[in-house]
Each structure stands twice: as structure tokens, then as C-alpha cells.
Amino acid sequence: MLKVVNLSTSIVDAAVEDVEEQGETLSCKKGCGVCCRQLVPISPVEARRICDLVNELSEPRGSEIVDRFADSRLRLEEDGLPQTLISRDQWQHDEVFNVGEEYFSRDIPCPFLEDESCSIHADRPITCREYLVTSPAEYCSCPTVDNLRTVRLPLKVWPALARFDMRSASAKSIPWVPLILALDWATENPDEATDQPGTELFRQFFEYLTDKEIPVVPSTLPGMQSVLPPTRSD
Numbered sequence: 001m002l003k004v005v006n007l008s009t010s011i012v013d014a015a016v017e018d019v020e021e022q023g024e025t026l027s028c029k030k031g032c033g034v035c036c037r038q039l040v041p042i043s044p045v046e047a048r049r050i051c052d053l054v055n056e057l058s059e060p061r062g063s064e065i066v067d068r069f070a071d072s073r074l075r076l077e078e079d080g081l082p083q084t085l086i087s088r089d090q091w092q093h094d095e096v097f098n099v100g101e102e103y104f105s106r107d108i109p110c111p112f113l114e115d116e117s118c119s120i121h122a123d124r125p126i127t128c129r130e131y132l133v134t135s136p137a138e139y140c141s142c143p144t145v146d147n148l149r150t151v152r153l154p155l156k157v158w159p160a161l162a163r164f165d166m167r168s169a170s171a172k173s174i175p176w177v178p179l180i181l182a183l184d185w186a187t188e189n190p191d192e193a194t195d196q197p198g199t200e201l202f203r204q205f206f207e208y209l210t211d212k213e214i215p216v217v218p219s220t221l222p223g224m225q226s227v228l229p230p231t232r233s234d
Helices: 002-021 044-055 061-077 081-086 095-105 137-141 157-165 179-188 198-210
Strands: none
Touching (some): 044 179, 061 179, 157 198
């Protein structure tokens, strides 16, 4: 997981460098937590990771965060939004923006937001790492496609990571979990992935990331045994 996060960081850093070379500057900084009230899609892998992170917190901190998640869900239930979010595989393409806009209007802060800053900044989801803007900060409170300038990334890591949970090759939509429902989702969906070699996981990941087929490299290449030095037998 750390290598995937590092890859995302490298991509973001390169994109930010390009933006700054063009004379623009990032508006995102500590204390500006408006975007932490948006509907944040995270990969199923990260939803389980967030749940583990919360479970590992010492008390009373752990209970405080769990209570914040529960309170946020209660606020959503007032308008039936949890069911809408759970049934997202049934959304039409244009519903994504509408649901996100409706969610944002509820002004529900991320359970990890404190003093308008992320309290798990080092462990924040990849989606959060990959969302940066150069438009004036005041536009973040009323974002539209016309007034918000996001930093364009050549590749986005979080959708590739999310596709690891696709139940079938024919699935049409990328599976994701609303951050606000991460604890509930992870509890209801324990990890059932089978163990695979790290090289195979990375091969699959880069296929998802680049949308290109990457051939499987055999662990032992033909003829390799003949060129290996003999081993000593003491």
C-alpha cells in the first residue's frame, strides 16, 4: 500500500511542478477544509484500511472518531441519503454530480476534520491526495465546473486501486465507497481477496492504471537455469 501511495505522491508532485511553472499556485493549505465536506469516493482497499486505522486508535480517541462517523450517518439518514449512496451502482452518469452536490449542501465535515485540517493527513485517502485546486479558495465553498480549476493529473491512482474489488471483468462501473460510510462498509464487507505474489498484484495494478495489457513475466525465464552459477553444497 505504501508503494501505491508513494506513486500517487510522485504523480501529484510532478503535476504541481508543471502548474507552478505555468505561474499558478495551489490554493490548498492547512486550515482550508472546505473540500473535506465533499462526497469523497475511496477504494474498497482504503475503506478497510481506514477502518483498521480507527480500530487501532487509543481511547478515548477511537470512540470519538467512531461517534463522529455515526453522527454523520444519522444526519444523512434524515434525508435518505445513505440508501442513495449505497445504491450508487444504479446511478445514471449525470446523477454522480447531482448526488455530490446534494451531499455537499448538507455541510457534513469529514470525521477526521479538526480545526479545518485533516487529523490523519499522513494516512489520508489517495482521493484526497489527488484533489488539488489553483482557483481562488473562496470558490471552494460553491464549486462549479466553471469556477473551479483542479490540477490535472496524467494518471489517477485511486480508481486503479478501486478496480481491485471489481467482482467481474464485465463490471461497468468502478467500485468505490463513500468515505463517510467506510466503517460500516468495511465491517459488512470483510476482505476475501486471495493471496497473490506481489509482482502479480503490481502487474494487475498497472494494467488498471494505464488501461493497457501487461504480459505476465514467468518467474523463471527459459534457459535461465543454464546460466546460473552452481550452488555450493557444504
